[in-house]
Amino acid sequence: MLFFLSAILIGLVARMGEKKIVSLITTGIGDMIGPAIVIALARGVSVIMTNTQTLDTVLNAMENLVEGTSAGVFAVLVAIVNIPLAFLIPSSSGHATLAMPLLAPLGDFAGVSRSLVITAFQMGHGFMLMFAPTNVVVVGGLAIAKVGFDKYLRFIAPLLAIYFVIIVVVLGIAAGIG
16 A cells, blocks of 8 residues: 555656556556465465475474584575575565475574574575576566577676675574574
């Protein structure tokens, strides 16, 4: 509602006509349909996993894998696991809706703070979105710039390697502090 009212206020201040304001609001709502559907589907998967106790089974199996793991190693693994998930689900809210019901309790089992789990999740997700072909911003920007995706990947590969090392170092430091 805040966005809706803000859009109307901005339209009035900018002296846009009624048709222009409604047109822009409709366009904005249309842009949000895709992420809303992703969030709804991810939440549906989460509910099904919880109600069928599949989530509990997965958590139990994964608990055995992470038992005794250091916080730094666990955080790096969380980031790595979230990289392919971000490829499949580029919406950060949809990705979080699907992954966090699993990752938060898993972090509890491993004795890792939830803030570190969230940081690792976000770093893995953000890393993938820098080059994911499912990210509209990357693909749209490349189309506007008339740069091929393969050329972009070759250009950005060294930077991605540096970023990955930075992610590992930052998560290691955060694990040591937390």
